[in-house]
Amino acid sequence: MKTPISVGVIGCGYWGPLLVRNLKGLPNCNLKALCDASEARLKHLKELYPEIEGVTDHEQFLNGLDLDAIVIATPVKYHYSLAKASLLAGKHTFIEKPMASSSAECEELIEIAERNGLVLMIDHTFLYSSPVRKIMEIVEAGDIGDIRYINSRRLNLGLFQKDINVAWDLAPHDISIILHILGEFPITVNCQGNAHVTPHVEDVTNMSLYFRHKRFATIQSSWLEPRKIREMTIVGTRRMIVYDDLQTHEKIRIYDVRVERPPHYDTFAEFHYSYHYGDSYIPHIQQEEPLKVVCQHFVDCIENKTRPLTGGREGLEMVRILEASSASLKANGAPVMFSPSHEVISPIQQPQAKPLKAATATA
Numbered sequence: 001m002k003t004p005i006s007v008g009v010i011g012c013g014y015w016g017p018l019l020v021r022n023l024k025g026l027p028n029c030n031l032k033a034l035c036d037a038s039e040a041r042l043k044h045l046k047e048l049y050p051e052i053e054g055v056t057d058h059e060q061f062l063n064g065l066d067l068d069a070i071v072i073a074t075p076v077k078y079h080y081s082l083a084k085a086s087l088l089a090g091k092h093t094f095i096e097k098p099m100a101s102s103s104a105e106c107e108e109l110i111e112i113a114e115r116n117g118l119v120l121m122i123d124h125t126f127l128y129s130s131p132v133r134k135i136m137e138i139v140e141a142g143d144i145g146d147i148r149y150i151n152s153r154r155l156n157l158g159l160f161q162k163d164i165n166v167a168w169d170l171a172p173h174d175i176s177i178i179l180h181i182l183g184e185f186p187i188t189v190n191c192q193g194n195a196h197v198t199p200h201v202e203d204v205t206n207m208s209l210y211f212r213h214k215r216f217a218t219i220q221s222s223w224l225e226p227r228k229i230r231e232m233t234i235v236g237t238r239r240m241i242v243y244d245d246l247q248t249h250e251k252i253r254i255y256d257v258r259v260e261r262p263p264h265y266d267t268f269a270e271f272h273y274s275y276h277y278g279d280s281y282i283p284h285i286q287q288e289e290p291l292k293v294v295c296q297h298f299v300d301c302i303e304n305k306t307r308p309l310t311g312g313r314e315g316l317e318m319v320r321i322l323e324a325s326s327a328s329l330k331a332n333g334a335p336v337m338f339s340p341s342h343e344v345i346s347p348i349q350q351p352q353a354k355p356l357k358a359a360t361a362t363a
């Protein structure tokens with residue numbers, strides 16, 4: 001029998017305990033230690049898991065406990081320094097989304113992991129969820145035709161973050177799904193938003209990603225909405241999918257609807273759009289906790305020496321899009337273009353509005 005991978009989790013606030021519960025249930029994982037800067041959080045976790053060691057000092061946690069792998073679930077601003085220390089200590093490293101605060105930080109972490117032959121995985125949770133895997137199956141089978149656009153809304157009266165805006169907090173879920181479904185990186189990104197509650201931290205944003213062949217995706221993110229909404233619409237040339245993550249049993253519905261333009265017509269009377277209304281159906285989805293699949297995948301990648309589905313490269317692509325969204329926000333929503341190697345080129349200047357002529361003003 002193989003020796004289980006010994007794992008430690010750093011950051012036991014809101015999300016960390018969910019990772020702890022899932023790691024604890026895996027057969028090939030020995031969850032050995034927890035670390036949190038807050039004594040109160042550690043005490044709470046120790047009450048639930050008295051057999052797991054708990055420390056407040058991250059130096060001791062990373063270097064003194066003989067762990068194979070580290071799971072980082074702290075606020076984003078600590079991801080880079082903790083992940084770097086973890087990788088330099090020779091540990092396989094798992095980082096919560098988004099991977100780090102800048103693409104330069106992500107590139108450095110990827111380089112250290114590759115140089116040392118370590119697994120680096122980023123938690124893009126939704127790619128491991130049953131509904132998103134089912135959507136991928138449907139798209140790959142060609143059932144919905146060519147994708148025209150994707151629209152996503154992730155809104156509620158949310159947990160306000162202090163170090164990142166709502167786009168960095170919520171949009172990673174939508175971005176990861178969109179990139180996975182479309183299988184390509186956008187050409188431009190633009191984003192508009194506003195900080196209503198905490199100065200300089202946008203709590204409402206609207207982001208658009210433009211892809212080749214006129215495909216695009218829009219992402220609305222908000223911590224300032226009365227109703228919780230987690231909805232994505234994928235519009236194809238043949239069918240359309242609505243994914244509502246808040247439904248318990250019917251998360252995906254496929255609509256057999258489309259509109260077609262007549263190929264040619266001679267007179268206006270001959271011109272009719274052709275509307276197709278077919279059935280809608282709900283595919284069966286095997287229920288499974290996505291975070292359990294995420295944790296199992298991390299441990300399997302370490303055991304089998306394989307690359308995770310969402311490794312450092314995918315984490316970097318995500319952070320590049322988030323950086324572009326921040327640059328666009330600063331430039332009042334101007335589009336930000338990427339180079340062919342996916343680096344941000346400075347925001348495209350919006351044409352200045354011409355001043356009204358005196359004659360117009362008096363007309």
Ligand SMILES: NC(=O)c1ccc[n+]([C@@H]2O[C@H](COP(=O)([O-])OP(=O)(O)OC[C@H]3O[C@@H](n4cnc5c(N)ncnc54)[C@H](O)[C@@H]3O)[C@@H](O)[C@H]2O)c1
Pocket residue numbers: 010011012013014015016035036037038041058073074075076078096097098123125169
């Ligand atoms: N994948 C998902 O769906 C999902 C959902 C929620 C949050 N997250 C991510 O999880 C991470 C944590 O978010 P959260 O909401 O749990 O934050 P949180 O603020 O509730 O908890 C963070 C914890 O980290 C501890 N901490 C901070 N710095 C530390 C350090 N240097 N050493 C040790 N402990 C430290 C804090 O004391 C706190 O207990 C973020 O990256 C967030 O984006 C992911």
